[in-house]
Amino acid sequence: MRYTENAFDLAELELRARQDKAEEEHQRRLMEISEKAPEIYRMYSESIRLNYALLGNIGKGRSGADISKKIAEIKDKNITLRRTMHEMLKACGYPEDYLQMHYQCEVCRDSGYHDGVRCECMKKLLKKYTTEEINSHCSIELHDFADFRPEYYSDIPVNGEIPREKMLSIYENCKNYALHFEADTSSMIFYGKTGLGKTFLSSCIAKELIDQGWNVVYGSLLKLMRQVEDERFNRTTGDTMSIMLESDLLILDDLGSEFQTQFTDSVLYELINERINERRPIIISTNLSIKELNKKYNDRIVSRITGCFRPSFFVGNDVRLVKLRNGIK
Ligand SMILES: [Zn+2]
Structure with a gap:
């Protein structure tokens, strides 16, 4: 994976902050x-002095002097001292x-490198900051599940379904999905007209998972493409x-x-197919019906979506219009 330059700068800053914090806390404990x-502090200081003495003798040894007995003595003394401490x-x-x-990270002592190789903690930070940079280009605002307002959905049945009840059930599903998310959780597709809260609920899932520490890429397909x-x-x-x-979700x-071309179709198929094969979840939202999906995309894409994604059908009236009508911003 190629990380952005910015991600390297941010990861290095973060690691430096972690080292400073470790040093500060160490000084506070001392x-x-x-x-x-x-008495314990005196032992600690003596142990540090012995370490320096050891290093000094090792230096002398390199210049040819026989100091093996002296080195063994210092080592023994330090081990006993530390045990007592x-x-x-x-x-x-x-x-x-x-x-x-x-x-x-004890492996690299928060330096980001171990034996000259990039440590896993550094890779995790690089991935996190690179993802944040991609997400920042996609201008989707993140929301909290607590901001969901069932009263925006009507309680008058439409085609035998009460929109408010249906949307409350979808809301609960989304919340459970985020609260019990695992790396191989199933994929979902949200169907429904504009303004029914598909982007809102996707963004709630994204926020909850980012808060939990998962790596989430989110954005409009148009901009990502x-x-x-x-x-x-x-x-x-x-x-x-x-x-x-490679993101978790x-x-x-x-x-x-998206402006559909052969290129965007092949990228879309590659994304869906590879992630499904690797058991990595995707959430797709669309204003298209299944029928329209069939018309617009080739069989390979449609069969992957209809066969591997859990569908949710959003219902009701455009929430933005309901808000406008009620004078809510
Ligand atoms: Zn590390």
Whole structure:
């Protein structure tokens, strides 16, 4: 995956902040022990002094002097000292590693690199910031489930269904989907006319999952396709396609709004097919009916969607018009 330059800058800043925090907390614990248990603090200082002495002797050894006995002596002394220090810490009610540095990632000590290779924690940050950058181009506002207003949907039956009840049930489904999300959760498709809350509920799922720490790419299909196209034909740099393929959840808003070409159809198929094969979920919303979907897209795309996505049919009147009528912004 190709990460953006900005993502590297942000990841490095974040790692530096983590190292500073680890150092600050270490200093705070040292200060606390120096006040509350000065004997333990003296042991700690002595142990640090022994470490320096050890390094000094190793340096002398490199210049040819035989200092192996001296080195063994210092090592033994330090091990015994540390053992006693750990026991005393425990006796005073502290964890035995209380005076050690505590990093968020112990593998790379929050440096982002381990044995000259990029650490997993650094990769995770790069992915997170690259995804955030892609999402920021797609201008979909994120919402909270608490902002859902069932009163915008009518309680008068339409075709044997009460819109408010139906939408409350879809709302509960979406909330459960987000609260119990797993990497191989099923894919969903939201059908329904404009203004029934498809984008709203998708954005609630996106927000909840981002808050939980999942990697979510969301955006209008129109804008995401434009981005992929610009990158494919070198009009701009980036790797939106692989970010979309690899994210934990991909939300494609407004299927059918894209300027449809052979290129966009093949990208759409690649996205859906690869993610379904890899058991990575997608949420698609569309104003098209199943019939219109069949007319507009080729069989490969339609059969993947109708065969592998859980459908929800949104009903009611355009929420934006209801809000306008009631003077709600
Ligand atoms: Zn790491």
